Amino acid sequence: MQNVVEISGLTRRFRDQVALDNVKLTVPAGSVFGLVGENGAGKTTLIKHILGSLKAQQGSVRVFGIDPVADPVNVLGRIGYVSEESDLPAWMTVDELMKYMRAFYKSWDESYAESLRRDFDIDRKAIVKNLSKGQRARAGLLTALAYRPELLLLDEPSAGLDPVVRRDILAAVIRTIADEGRTVIFSSHLLTEVERVADYVTMIKRGRIVFSGPLDDIKATHRKVSFRFDAAVDTPPASPVVLHWEGSGKEWTAFCTGSLAEVDAAAKSMGAVIVTAASASLDDIFVAQATSRR
Amino acid sequence: MSIALPQTGRASARPNIAAGILWYLLRGNRHRLTATIIYWMIMTALSHTLFSGVLATYDSLALSSLAIISLLPLSGLMLFIIGQFGMTISFDDAFKGYPSHMLRLPSSSAALAVWPMVFGIPTVCIAWVVLEKTVLTPIGIPTQDAMPCLGLCASLILCQCVTWAPLTPAPRLFLYTAALGLVGGSAFAIGFHDWHRLPFIACYSASIVLGVPLAIACVSASRRGEVYTPDFLRPIGERIGALLRRRPDIDATDGRRAQAWFDYCIEGAPMPAALIFFTVATLPFLFNVDRVSLVGPSESGWPIAGIRVLPWVFVVVMLGPLVATLLGGLLGHNPLPSTIAFLRPLTSTEIAASKLRAALVSAWATIGVVALFGCLALLTPATDGPVHGILGALLLRDLTPSRVPTIILAIVLFMLVVVRARVDGIWSSVLRNHWLASIQLIGPTLAFVTLMIWNSFGNVVGYFLTVHQSEIATAAVVVKVMGVVVAFVVLKRHRLITTSTIARQVAVWLVTSIGLAALTLAAVSWTTALPMTAVALSPVLVPIVRVSLIPWAIDKARHQ
Numbered sequence: 103m104q105n106v107v108e109i110s111g112l113t114r115r116f117r118d119q120v121a122l123d124n125v126k127l128t129v130p131a132g133s134v135f136g137l138v139g140e141n142g143a144g145k146t147t148l149i150k151h152i153l154g155s156l157k158a159q160q161g162s163v164r165v166f167g168i169d170p171v172a173d174p175v176n177v178l179g180r181i182g183y184v185s186e187e188s189d190l191p192a193w194m195t196v197d198e199l200m201k202y203m204r205a206f207y208k209s210w211d212e213s214y215a216e217s218l219r220r221d222f223d224i225d226r227k228a229i230v231k232n233l234s235k236g237q238r239a240r241a242g243l244l245t246a247l248a249y250r251p252e253l254l255l256l257d258e259p260s261a262g263l264d265p266v267v268r269r270d271i272l273a274a275v276i277r278t279i280a281d282e283g284r285t286v287i288f289s290s291h292l293l294t295e296v297e298r299v300a301d302y303v304t305m306i307k308r309g310r311i312v313f314s315g316p317l318d319d320i321k322a323t324h325r326k327v328s329f330r331f332d333a334a335v336d337t338p339p340a341s342p343v344v345l346h347w348e349g350s351g352k353e354w355t356a357f358c359t360g361s362l363a364e365v366d367a368a369a370k371s372m373g374a375v376i377v378t379a380a381s382a383s384l385d386d387i388f389v390a391q392a393t394s395r396r
Numbered sequence: 397m398s399i400a401l402p403q404t405g406r407a408s409a410r411p412n413i414a415a416g417i418l419w420y421l422l423r424g425n426r427h428r429l430t431a432t433i434i435y436w437m438i439m440t441a442l443s444h445t446l447f448s449g450v451l452a453t454y455d456s457l458a459l460s461s462l463a464i465i466s467l468l469p470l471s472g473l474m475l476f477i478i479g480q481f482g483m484t485i486s487f488d489d490a491f492k493g494y495p496s497h498m499l500r501l502p503s504s505s506a507a508l509a510v511w512p513m514v515f516g517i518p519t520v521c522i523a524w525v526v527l528e529k530t531v532l533t534p535i536g537i538p539t540q541d542a543m544p545c546l547g548l549c550a551s552l553i554l555c556q557c558v559t560w561a562p563l564t565p566a567p568r569l570f571l572y573t574a575a576l577g578l579v580g581g582s583a584f585a586i587g588f589h590d591w592h593r594l595p596f597i598a599c600y601s602a603s604i605v606l607g608v609p610l611a612i613a614c615v616s617a618s619r620r621g622e623v624y625t626p627d628f629l630r631p632i633g634e635r636i637g638a639l640l641r642r643r644p645d646i647d648a649t650d651g652r653r654a655q656a657w658f659d660y661c662i663e664g665a666p667m668p669a670a671l672i673f674f675t676v677a678t679l680p681f682l683f684n685v686d687r688v689s690l691v692g693p694s695e696s697g698w699p700i701a702g703i704r705v706l707p708w709v710f711v712v713v714m715l716g717p718l719v720a721t722l723l724g725g726l727l728g729h730n731p732l733p734s735t736i737a738f739l740r741p742l743t744s745t746e747i748a749a750s751k752l753r754a755a756l757v758s759a760w761a762t763i764g765v766v767a768l769f770g771c772l773a774l775l776t777p778a779t780d781g782p783v784h785g786i787l788g789a790l791l792l793r794d795l796t797p798s799r800v801p802t803i804i805l806a807i808v809l810f811m812l813v814v815v816r817a818r819v820d821g822i823w824s825s826v827l828r829n830h831w832l833a834s835i836q837l838i839g840p841t842l843a844f845v846t847l848m849i850w851n852s853f854g855n856v857v858g859y860f861l862t863v864h865q866s867e868i869a870t871a872a873v874v875v876k877v878m879g880v881v882v883a884f885v886v887l888k889r890h891r892l893i894t895t896s897t898i899a900r901q902v903a904v905w906l907v908t909s910i911g912l913a914a915l916t917l918a919a920v921s922w923t924t925a926l927p928m929t930a931v932a933l934s935p936v937l938v939p940i941v942r943v944s945l946i947p948w949a950i951d952k953a954r955h956q
Contacts, residue, residue, distance in 0.1 A: 155738065157955040171955040179741035189735060193661065201646045205654030206740050 104131045106253055106285045107152055111161030114147055114309075121147040123309040124161070129287060129302070134275060136300030136317070137289040138384075140392050144309040145289045146186075149257045152287070153183060165253070179207065182251030184242045184271075186258035192231035196224050196241060200248075207249035215248035222270065236267040243274050254278045254286045261291065268295065275299050297384040305391055312391050317384070324387045327365055329354045329374040341368045345390040357382060357390030413503040417483075417511045420498070425480050432473055436527070439466060443534040452536030463535055470527065477523055478552050478580065481516030482559035493568070494560040494618050505616035509560065513608065516552050521545045543593060547583020550600035553607035554579055560614040562622040566633045579603065651742055655750035656757075658737070663751075663821055664758035667814070668765045675769050744951035745893075751826075751950075752943060755818035762814050801918035808915065819942050826949045880905075883944045890948055901944060 107129035114122040122144045129135045139145050150156040151163045154170030154177060163170060170177040190199060196219070204210040219226065222240035224233070233241060239259060246254065254275070260268040272295055278284050290296050296303065297317070304314035313320055331338070334351040338344075343365050344356045354374075358365045362379060369376050382390070422429065447463040483495055498508065528539050554575040558568060579600070586596060617624075643661050647653040737747050774788030887893035 153739065154955055155735075174954070175741045175743055177741075178739060183739060191658070191662075191736060198646050201648040202654050202658060205646075205648040206651040206742070 105129060106131045106166060107287070108164040109151070109161070112151060112158055112163060113160035114151070114156065115159060120309050125311055127304060127311065127314060129285060131285055132283050133301045134286045134288060134299050136296035136303040137287060137306065138293060138296060138303060138388055139306035143306040145306055146257055148306065149255055149287070149289060152255060153181065154178070180252040181255055182246035182249070183255045184246045184257070184259045186261045190230050190238060190242055194230050195226070196228050196230065197226040199230060199241065199245060203245045203248070210249040215244060218244045218247060236263055239263055239267050240270055243271060247274055247278065252284055254284065256286065256288045258289055258291065260295065268292065272299060293384045293388055303384065305388065307391065320387065321381055321384070323359055323361070324382045325358055325365070325379050326382045326386060327356050327358050327379045328377040329356060329369055330377050331374045339372050341372060343368045346393050357386060413501065413507045414511045418515060421480060421515065428476060432476065435469060435473065440530040442466065443531045447535045449536045474523070474548065475576070477520055478548070478555050478576070481512045481519065481552060482556045483512055484559060492565070493562070494615055499619045505619055506612050509611040509615040510608070512556060513553060513611065517549050520548045520552050524548055543586045543596065544583050546597065546600045547579060547586060550603035551576055551580035551583060553611065554603050557607050557611045557614055560611060560618060562614065562617045562624050564623060564625050567626050567629050570633070651740060652746050652750050655737055655740065655742060655747065656753040659751050659754035660757050664754045664761070667758050667817065668761040671762055671765050738954040744954055745947040747950050748947040751822050751946065755822055759814045759818050763811055766810070801915050805915045808912065822946055823942060823949070826946065826953055880944070887944055887948055890951065893944065893947070
């Protein structure tokens with residue numbers, strides 16, 4: 103499978119703050135790629151590098167095999183971008199917005215744009231600033247989808263929106279995947295949504311990639327395990343497989359990484375027995391990784 | 397026997413709503429208040445020295461123009477004072493009503509409404525009297541104290557009523573503007589005219605007397621959460637809104653044209669709009685017939701204060717581009733418009749070209765507005781001694797062939813200044829630093845004016861500059877030519893410009909230079925032609941450097 107995005111050794115600093123630290127990432131064509139992380143983890147910075155809005159200080163970024171800074175026309179012409187801050191020109195009418203966007207993209211599909219507008223129930227004559235937050239998000243989505251981009255970049259598109267708008271955004275992701283060979287990079291805090299649609303997930307923490315890979319593989323290597331110790335302990339012993347402990351006395355629950363055999367070996371070395379082991383949701387994995395001190 | 401009363405701590409002290417409102421007003425407006433006091437101090441100092449009596453005689457074009465420009469913030473100052481006592485911190489707040497957090501305070505509606513009036517009325521009166529005594533009279537504008545004070549108090553109370561009324565923002569804006577324009581404007585104007593006073597006194601007094609209970613009722617209604625939407629005004633409001641939002645149809649044939657349309661809508665309109673605004677706002681200044689000896693008016697001609705025409709033209713023509721640059725900078729300070737362009741599939745050179753195309757349209761629109769006003773002025777009936785007719789015909793009668801090149805040169809220089817202002821506006825938006833770009837425009841103007849004033853007092857530097865002006869102006873042009881060369885080298889290195897573009901820009905510069913030199917030679921004597929040509933070339937050269945560097949700056953801003 104060909105990669106749509108290839109990032110290697112990407113480092114970005116804003117004065118003394120390291121926003122991205124030696125990031126290596128590949129996004130295969132035709133995949134839905136979920137990007138998760140806490141606020142300020144570096145997700146938006148990473149997306150801005152893919153757009154070419156930020157120039158790599160170290161490392162390289164290639165989108166469709168092209169440097170987005172050196173050749174913005176060929177990269178931006180194939181990307182649809184929707185951001186958390188609805189960066190649509192507030193003074194335009196929806197009609198003007200559609201005409202304005204149409205001028206830039208040869209592949210703009212007027213009938214598709216019109217059907218999206220009708221589905222999203224947006225008035226052509228309405229001024230963008232008078233649209234509700236949800237409608238503005240839908241208008242942003244419309245302008246990003248109407249030219250059927252090869253890569254759809256969604257940066258926290260559903261933040262602060264109601265479930266109906268979120269459903270529209272998810273439907274847009276699904277619709278984009280339905281077009282063969284198209285790729286979606288989807289950054290979100292709403293992990294249930296990411297879990298629903300993503301094939302691949304990458305988690306960023308303080309500018310570093312914590313895990314990255316197919317969602318099924320990630321879920322297979324993370325589990326919620328209940329341990330019972332022989333005697334009550336104040337703090338369970340540290341273990342390389344344990345991300346996060348919860349509990350008290352003899353009964354403790356841990357979020358673990360690694361295979362079941364590795365967890366079992368770790369339990370023995372700690373002097374504990376495994377009571378139950380269950381697969382963890384993406385939400386559990388996120389919390390465990392975010393609160394882990396590693 | 398004594399009874400021990402419980403100790404009262406700070407928490408049980410009686411709330412003082414008056415002190416709270418005063419603190420809110422002073423604290424929220426402290427920066428503007430400081431700026432106001434500094435402005436007043438500077439104006440007081442200037443009125444007693446440099447501008448002393450200058451608007452009574454109009455002897456010096458530069459000084460009287462400078463004095464008029466310096467006085468323009470005065471109306472803003474009075475607006476600020478009136479707005480401030482409407483419990484508004486910013487202009488936007490004026491249309492949001494009484495501060496909602498204060499409506500929840502445990503005090504009566506009467507206290508909330510009356511205290512700002514109690515503080516506001518003496519402040520407005522004192523401010524006017526102080527300004528009149530320390531600034532207006534010394535500068536040569538005699539006024540009368542009592543009537544403007546009464547009128548300003550009436551407009552303060554009416555504006556308070558409107559600000560606190562339970563209305564939606566659009567009718568509030570309409571009523572606020574109407575109250576301020578009619579009452580405040582008449583109060584301001586009556587200070588300079590011998591109009592019949594009685595109707596004004598009656599209107600102002602009635603506004604004050606009725607305004608107090610009305611304001612209390614408005615605050616009370618706002619506290620109950622009432623919102624009155626005058627539906628009958630909605631169609632008018634929508635029509636006005638549509639008129640204000642009117643803009644050219646988008647040209648969506650390709651991305652570059654669409655982006656040029658976008659840039660014009662964002663940054664192109666302020667310059668012609670500013671020029672229209674300043675022309676209309678300063679027009680009454682020309683028609684003050686009471687105190688100035690007039691050139692050309694009579695029963696059959698429009699009474700134009702001829703003595704004021706030149707300073708007025710200077711002020712209007714200079715302020716338009718200046719304010720447009722500042723406005724462009726302020727708009728550019730908002731990163732959104734630039735970001736939208738940066739995300740479109742265009743090269744940085746194409747984005748620059750779109751911006752320049754929009755700038756050119758804006759410059760032509762401004763020149764068109766000036767031409768329109770010029771035509772209207774030339775068609776105005778006037779008289780000159782025994783001769784009557786339209787002003788244009790009277791001017792043509794006095795126009796000798798030797799003056800034609802000077803007039804054409806002035807028009808060309810104005811066009812260059814306008815274009816340059818737009819180029820500066822682009823830089824403001826690209827750099828997102830309006831101060832830097834504004835200083836580039838204001839700095840040389842201020843330096844020029846300072847030098848002129850300094851020179852009028854007789855000094856060594858001024859004398860040296862005057863004697864060696866040819867060499868200095870030529871050296872400045874040489875430095876700028878070197879700047880152009882460096883700019884082209886940088887652009888070539890970044891592969892943002894081609895040799896053919898360089899050749900085209902050099903050709904434009906050469907043609908303009910030769911044209912300007914020819915015009916200058918025809919307009920002025922041989923002895924002053926060289927420095928004049930050099931000075932005239934400067935505004936052409938500077939845009940060329942900046943225009944050339946815009947793609948590079950956009951590229952830098954786009955890929956940070």
